[in-house]
Amino acid sequence: MSEERVRVRFGDGCVAWHYPGTNGGCVIMTGGFAVTKEPGTDVFARRFHAAGFSVLAFDYRHLGESAGEPRQVARVSEQLADWQAAIEYAGTLPEVDPGEIAIWAFSLSGGYIFPLAARNPQLAAAIAQTPNADGPAAARNAARHQKPSAMLRFTGRALLDALGSLVGRPPRLVPLVAEPGTVALLTTPDSQQTNEALNPGNKYPDWLQLVAARSALRVTFYRPGRYASKVKVPLLVVVADQDQSALAAPSIAAARRAPRAELVRVPGGHYAPFLDQHEPVVEAELDFLRKHVLSQPAAVSRLRLQA
Structure with missing residues (x-):
């Protein structure tokens, strides 16, 4: 795969894979909650690239190859800023038409697609795949698949982690996924398929499947689906009907509110x-x-390539 992608840097220390394409379009991608770019995007990035699209698949700051201390901390505001930097950077890639840029993400990052698309009407398209559109609803559902004692221990660890961060203490890390009764971010039934889906055969051994417990506090109250009615760009929302980790119903409702959603x-x-x-x-x-990214001839891209 090394021959078809190159490592690039942008923004506040973000590292990305850039797959140069041929059709002028570009898809910006990243993984879900604390999921790095390789397990989170590789299987889709390959297909988009094979179809001629450039791809920019990045790690958020504090995660993967990107810079940022302390490690394994996920903050919504910082991650949205990293997305904005990625959108701006993609428009500078020599083979990319700035008018033919799309964004793609899943899970928590898929929820980000709603505010990002609302704030960036210049985008050609946006794809929210199994997005977490309503943090409180997802948290309530997740609680049904966790033991009360473990929930209390997780909450205590998250609060201690948040307080410790104020005095510079290292993050208190928790697993992204574990069995019910374990102190972990997710214990839902379908979350148990994380490795099967994203890391089969431990294909990505460098992916640290841990996150700072404090990271869950903001996410629990985050409702990005509320931005759906403000999304004016073409939006594709992909939902899995039996999703227990990022519920289908809030995403379906968000799609119905977006003027140009499919x-x-x-x-x-x-x-x-x-x-x-x-x-x-x-x-x-x-x-x-x-349909939406390549709806106009990539004249700008061709002119750049000939220059």
Whole structure:
């Protein structure tokens, strides 16, 4: 894969894979909550790139190859700022037409697609795949799949972590996924497929599947789906009907509020688009990208390449 992508840097220490494309369009991508760029984007990035699109797949600050201390801390405001920097950087890539840029993400990052698309009307398209559109609703549902004692221990650890951060103490890390009864970010049934979907055969051994407990506090109250009515760009929302980690209903409601949204529903849990529903989902996303990102000839891109 090294021959088709190169490592680049932008913004506040963000590191990304840049796959130079041929059709003038570009898809900016990143992983879900504390999921680094390789397990979070590789299988979709390959398909988009094979179809001619440039791809910019990045790590948020504090995660993966990107800079930022302390490590494994996820802050909504910083991650949205990293997205903004990625959008601006993608427009400077020599083979990319700045008018043919799309954004793609899933899970928590998929929820970010709503405010990002609302704030960036110059985007050609946006794809929110199994997004967490309503943090409180997802948190309530997740609580049904966790033991009360473990929930209390997690809350205590998150609060102590947040207080410790005020005096510079190292993060108190918790697993991204574990069995119910374990202090972890997620213990929902479909979250147990995380490695099967994103890291089969430990393909990405460098992916540290831990996150600072403090990171969950803001996410629990974050409701990005409320921005859906302000999204004026073409928006594709992909939901899995049995999703227990980022519920389908709030995302369907958000899609209905967005003026130019298209909705794709598939059976299965949170990771269905990475597993048995991968082909129909990636084909639907490619059709959407071709329709909206490549709706105008990539004249700017060709002129740049000839210059």
